[in-house]
Amino acid sequence: MSDLLLRDELVIGQEGATADSSAALRNDNKKGGRKPVDLGVDLHDEEDGTPFDKLREECGVMAIYNHPDAARMTYWGLYSLQHRGQESAGIASADGYQVNDIKGMGLVSEIFTDEVLGRLPGHIAIGHTRYSTTGDSALLNAQPISVESTKGLIAIAHNGNLINLGTAKERLERDGAIFQTTSDSEIIIQLIAHSTKNTLIDCMAEALMQVEGAFSIVMMTRNRIFAARDPHGFRPLAMGRIEGKDGAPDTFVFASETCAFDLLHAKYERDVKPGELVMVSEDGVTSRYFNTTTEQASCVFEHVYFARPDSKIYGRWVQQSREEMGRQLARESGVAADLVVPVPDSGVTAAIGYAAESGIPFNFGLIRNHYVGRTFIQPEQRVRDFGVRMKLNPMRNLLEGKRVVLIDDSIIRGTTSRKIVRMVRAAGATEVHLRISCPPTISPCFYGVDTPSKKDLIAANKSVAEICEFVEADSLAYLSLVGLTHACTKGEPAHGLSPGSFCTACYTGDYPTQWVDVSEILPAVTTA
Ligand SMILES: O=P(O)(O)OC[C@H]1O[C@H](OP(=O)(O)OP(=O)(O)O)[C@H](O)[C@@H]1O
Ligand SMILES: NC(=O)CC[C@H](N)C(=O)O
Ligand code: SF4
Ligand SMILES: [Mg+2]
Incomplete structure (x- = not known):
């Protein structure tokens, strides 16, 4: 069942290269570019006909240097990062001489078997789990992406979204670059490959200075690993170490x-710093x-929704931030009630904080089916509706008979909340009070989170x-x-992290970079 629902295709191996025009480098998914999945059932809401749409995850990146079974270690790491992207995954490995890569559509566990991992020898590896933000969800755009250059083969895995694609791509094509993909990520390695600097590290630094937007990247050659973060530090990227025996x-x-470190017994050492x-x-x-x-303008939404609570993001436990968001929410918007109920999974930790602060008992009034992931509800509107039920x-x-405080982390189009409120009321709750552990989402993201355009964001229009x-x-x-940014820094502060270190553009419309897509930020009233 899950196979049928989760993937359109599962193909292992490298797809043939196709050149493409820069016009094709756009956010295809925002424009509904993904293939519908036929479930053979009517997925429309029988109550109100409203389709679902939600935030979609980001990519996960992983790199290992100096382990005899680097590909397998990367596989385990990607397994822990599966929540950040479920469309495709890939691993590239090297033994000091040769680079091999295997990519496929679907989940990490569906692509990599023992036999497949056996075809990825070497002590160096990088890996990726993709949720597309630019370029189709297709094998062609699965990562790592490799490009041959005068400095040898370079492979890249990217989390984020670049925002000055057009000019950079046109310039590269004039210089003779032939793009293999329609994803933004390839621009980085094409810039590196076309740099005339003497050393590879200089080429990389020069390339990274030319791209704008969000990038947390890992790269590899046949004998080296590289990791870098954009100067705003939009996306997280941590460095760890396994002590040699x-x-x-x-x-x-x-x-x-x-x-991703825990399964490998790696110790968190530090973050790759913004601009490093x-x-x-x-x-x-x-x-x-x-x-x-x-x-620094690190995405605050990683702490609200994306990251796992058992991760340190920007050096701070996500669990700590989320619990404090719940506590602060209770202080700001308390209400008389009998039961605090989280909307699993992402609402759970904030609900624990809300219950602790308010003194209202906590319980799992909504049970989550663990065989339905974030993936199930993401590809298409009619699928999302069926997915939540x-x-x-x-x-x-x-x-039954309870006044319920329902805690969720976010409302995007509002259709999920509407269905859940109805569900809880239909199950006998006498009152349903909804509390959201972040401010109203009023503006789209251009930095690697696929929020809908402003016209579809309910809080931008109501x-x-x-x-x-x-x-x-x-x-x-x-x-x-203010409650949110303080919740992400209160208590044990992470080194260098303050309420001002965050990007909060989806709540304020105040973007840390100049470039935004005007059509995406028009409210419903002017585009209807
Ligand atoms: O307002 P809407 O557009 O309907 O979407 C908002 C919902 O989507 C997300 O959950 P999701 O089910 O994607 O992931 P989770 O299981 O990690 O909470 C988010 O946590 C909200 O619950
Ligand atoms: N979600 C992401 O980080 C996506 C990375 C890259 N922009 C892609 O579309 O492949
Ligand atoms: S706009 Fe929102 S989701 Fe995007 S990086 Fe900024 S805080 Fe994160
Ligand atoms: Mg949720």
Whole structure:
């Protein structure tokens, strides 16, 4: 069943290269570019006909240097990062002489078997789990992407989204670059391949200075690993280490989230810093900065929704931030009730904080089917509707006769909340108060999160009172912006992280970079 639903195709191996025009480099998914999945059932909402749409995950990246079974280690790391992207995955490995890569559509576990991993020898590897933001969800755009250059073969895995694609791509094509993919990520390695600097690390630094937007990347050659973060540090990227036994050299690990380290017994060492380029080679770890003048603007939404609570993001436990968001929400918008119920999974930790602060008992009034992932509800609107009912089921015995505070992390179009409020009320709750652990999402993201255009964001077009009416809750309140950024820094602060270190553009419309797509930020009223 899950195979049928989760993937359009499963193909292992490298797809033939196709050149493409820069016009094709656009956010295809935002324009509904993905293939529908036929489930053979009517997926429309029988109650109100409203389709679902949701936030979609980001990519996960992973790199290993100096381990005899680097590909297998990368596989385990990618397994932990599966929540960041479920469309395609890939691993590239090297043994000092040759680079091999295997990519496929679907989940990590569906692509990589023992036999497949056996075809990826070497002590160096990088890996990727993809959720597409630019370029189709197709094998062609699966990562790592490899490009042959005068400095040898370079492979890249990218989390983020670049925003100055057109000009960079046109320039590269004039210089003779032949693009293999329609994804933004390839621009980075094409820039590196076309750089005339003398050393590879100089070529990389020069290329990274030319691209704008969000990039947390890992790269490899036949004998080196590189990791870099854009100067704003939009996306996370952590560095860890497995101590070598009996005097053997250490293994270095890079991952989008530190939860990927735990399975490998790697210790979190530090984050790759915004604007930093790290190289790991036979000579050890070296670091340089390609930009030190840009202010940090790390995505606050990683702490709200994307990352796993058992990860450290920007050096701070996500669990700690989420629990504090819930506590702050209770302080800001308390309500008399009998039961605090989380909308699993992402609402759970904030609900624990809300219950602790308010003194209202906590319980799982909605049970999540664990065989339905985030993936199930993402590809297409009619699928998402069916997905939420398959995914969440109410516990009538807990909800009957109760005044319920329902905690979720975000409302995007509002259709999920509407269905869940109805579900809880239908299960016997006498009152349903909805509390959201972030501010209203009023503007789209251009930095690697596939939020819908402004015209489809409910909070961009309706007041909180109107949203409350739409979702049919007895009351609705969101966490304040100040409450959110403080919740992400309060208590044990991570080194260098302050309330001002975050990008909060989807709540304020105030973007840290100049470039935005005007058509995406028009409200519904002017585009209808
Ligand atoms: O307002 P909407 O557009 O309907 O979407 C908002 C919902 O989508 C996300 O959950 P999702 O089910 O994707 O993931 P989760 O299981 O990690 O919570 C988010 O946590 C909200 O629950
Ligand atoms: N979600 C992401 O980080 C996507 C990476 C890249 N922009 C792609 O579309 O492949
Ligand atoms: S716009 Fe929102 S989702 Fe995008 S990087 Fe900024 S905070 Fe994160
Ligand atoms: Mg959710």
